[in-house]
Amino acid sequence: MNKEKITLIGAGLAGPLMATYLANRGYSVDIFERRSDMRKSELSAGRSINLALSARGIHALKDVEIYDKIELIAIPMKGRMIHDLDGTTQLQPYGQGENEVIYSVSRAQLNMDLMTLAENTGLVDIHFEHKLDFADLDNNELTFGDKRVFFDKVLGCDGSSSALRKAIHKKSIAEYFKKPLGHGYKELTIPPSDSGDFRIEKFALHIWPRGEFMLIALPNMDGSFTCTLFFPMTGPTSFETVKNENEIMSLFQNHFPDAFELMPTLCEDFQNNPTGNLATVYCNPWHYKDKAVLLGDAAHAVVPFFGQGMNASFQDCSVLNNLIGKYSGDWDKIFENFSTFHVKNGHAIAEMAIENYIEMRDSVNDPNYKKRRQLEFDLEQKFPDRFIPRYSMVSFHQIPYSEVYNRGEIQLELMNKFLTGEITESNLHTTILNKLHPIT
Numbered sequence: 240m241n242k243e244k245i246t247l248i249g250a251g252l253a254g255p256l257m258a259t260y261l262a263n264r265g266y267s268v269d270i271f272e273r274r275s276d277m278r279k280s281e282l283s284a285g286r287s288i289n290l291a292l293s294a295r296g297i298h299a300l301k302d303v304e305i306y307d308k309i310e311l312i313a314i315p316m317k318g319r320m321i322h323d324l325d326g327t328t329q330l331q332p333y334g335q336g337e338n339e340v341i342y343s344v345s346r347a348q349l350n351m352d353l354m355t356l357a358e359n360t361g362l363v364d365i366h367f368e369h370k371l372d373f374a375d376l377d378n379n380e381l382t383f384g385d386k387r388v389f390f391d392k393v394l395g396c397d398g399s400s401s402a403l404r405k406a407i408h409k410k411s412i413a414e415y416f417k418k419p420l421g422h423g424y425k426e427l428t429i430p431p432s433d434s435g436d437f438r439i440e441k442f443a444l445h446i447w448p449r450g451e452f453m454l455i456a457l458p459n460m461d462g463s464f465t466c467t468l469f470f471p472m473t474g475p476t477s478f479e480t481v482k483n484e485n486e487i488m489s490l491f492q493n494h495f496p497d498a499f500e501l502m503p504t505l506c507e508d509f510q511n512n513p514t515g516n517l518a519t520v521y522c523n524p525w526h527y528k529d530k531a532v533l534l535g536d537a538a539h540a541v542v543p544f545f546g547q548g549m550n551a552s553f554q555d556c557s558v559l560n561n562l563i564g565k566y567s568g569d570w571d572k573i574f575e576n577f578s579t580f581h582v583k584n585g586h587a588i589a590e591m592a593i594e595n596y597i598e599m600r601d602s603v604n605d606p607n608y609k610k611r612r613q614l615e616f617d618l619e620q621k622f623p624d625r626f627i628p629r630y631s632m633v634s635f636h637q638i639p640y641s642e643v644y645n646r647g648e649i650q651l652e653l654m655n656k657f658l659t660g661e662i663t664e665s666n667l668h669t670t671i672l673n674k675l676h677p678i679t
């Protein structure tokens with residue numbers, strides 16, 4: 240029996256991965272993508288923007304058998320390298336053991352490899368320069384400029400400003416809101432040294448935490464670092480007030496003096512690169528009947544401070560793929576189950592990502608935070624099946640985000656009570672056994 244054709248909007252990170260999963264099950268897929276084919280443009284070879292890849296994303300990439308290739312362009316980052324104002328640095332490991340690392344990968348290379356992987360199945364066609372303007376979900380019709388396309392099932396992987404989400408929201412009783420963070424970002428560069436080497440530690444994610452704002456840097460294969468300044472959009476020290484060369488140089492000389500010396504094109508980059516805005520998208524449900532469903536940022540765009548947006552989007556693809564296997568052909572059940580069980584995970588990672596901004600820009604230097612971090616590692620060693628630091632649950636495990644969130648709250652309360660002397664060591668151990676059931 241011929242399987243129905245699936246229509247998918249967006250050939251960003253999630254779209255081609257989901258298309259590959261579908262093709263591997265025998266479905267043919269038409270992807271419609273707003274942009275032109277980045278594999279054919281000069282730009283793809285240009286400035287490198289990178290992303291942190293971790294266990295959830297890796298799991299999906301292994302599923303579709305592309306991880307071996309991606310691993311070759313992935314730089315392991317063992318921990319956060321904290322840069323203090325006086326230039327001293329300290330490495331705070333992400334986890335325990337050499338496998339508990341996250342990886343810096345080039346967004347463009349990953350995206351291009353995923354598109355090629357999808358096309359190589361022989362069942363996926365990507366139609367570039369097709370921007371979805373409007374979706375008529377009752378009549379199964381999509382409008383791209385003056386072209387109309389009929390669909391049977393449509394999957395929205397069209398990112399945080401999803402056009403398909405608008406249609407679902409309009410048709411159903413979907414709750415939807417976009418919550419701005421109030422902070423934005425600017426991408427900058429630390430080039431390689433004259434001899435092509437990394438100018439700062441290669442195997443780390445660098446952070447310059449400065450309270451209300453921060454700078455981070457992730458390594459690229461060519462010896463450079465992509466830096467991102469996360470900064471208030473408005474206010475006395477903000478993108479509104481830092482614009483001209485003097486203002487930019489004074490911000491960096493005063494707050495990031497060691498980074499400033501490594502950024503010869505700082506002012507140019509700052510003035511030429513766009514200021515990105517950050518927001519969280521909340522939407523529930525993610526589907527409309529057995530016709531349409533949202534994945535990735537279209538369903539749950541999160542702020543980037545847990546390095547999980549792409550990882551969560553890739554996990555969406557593997558979760559949906561499993562449901563397609565489980566309820567073969569019953570799309571009502573597939574979409575309904577995806578929404579019902581997974582929306583809460585989207586909401587949980589959204590909250591944790593916002594909380595992590597405060598941790599990264601402020602708490603990492605707080606002695607209490609450091610004590611708690613050490614305690615987390617100690618307890619993990621004593622109770623490996625019950626107590627795992629929240630960062631590790633998110634980045635090195637597949638535990639659903641909502642469960643991570645709930646366990647994280649219990650763990651935090653226990654640790655705080657222990658550190659303030661409210662509970663003793665033996666009480667702490669008994670409480671862990673009572674309150675935290677083994678992780679399955």
Ligand SMILES: Cc1cc2nc3c(=O)[nH]c(=O)nc-3n(C[C@H](O)[C@H](O)[C@H](O)COP(=O)(O)OP(=O)(O)OC[C@H]3O[C@@H](n4cnc5c(N)ncnc54)[C@H](O)[C@@H]3O)c2cc1C
Pocket residue numbers: 248249250251252253254271272273274289290291292369370371372396397398399400401402424467515534535536537541543545546547548549550551552
């Ligand atoms: C500064 C920053 C840093 C980040 N760092 C990390 C990180 O370290 N780790 C991590 O896991 N995540 C990170 N993320 C998040 C990550 O980028 C996203 O979660 C991820 O790209 C989501 O994938 P997606 O396929 O859902 O959306 P996208 O990758 O945005 O793809 C959407 C695609 O749909 C296309 N499209 C949009 N509208 C239409 C339309 N109307 N018609 C047709 N096509 C359309 C777009 O052109 C695009 O190709 C970061 C995000 C930001 C902003």
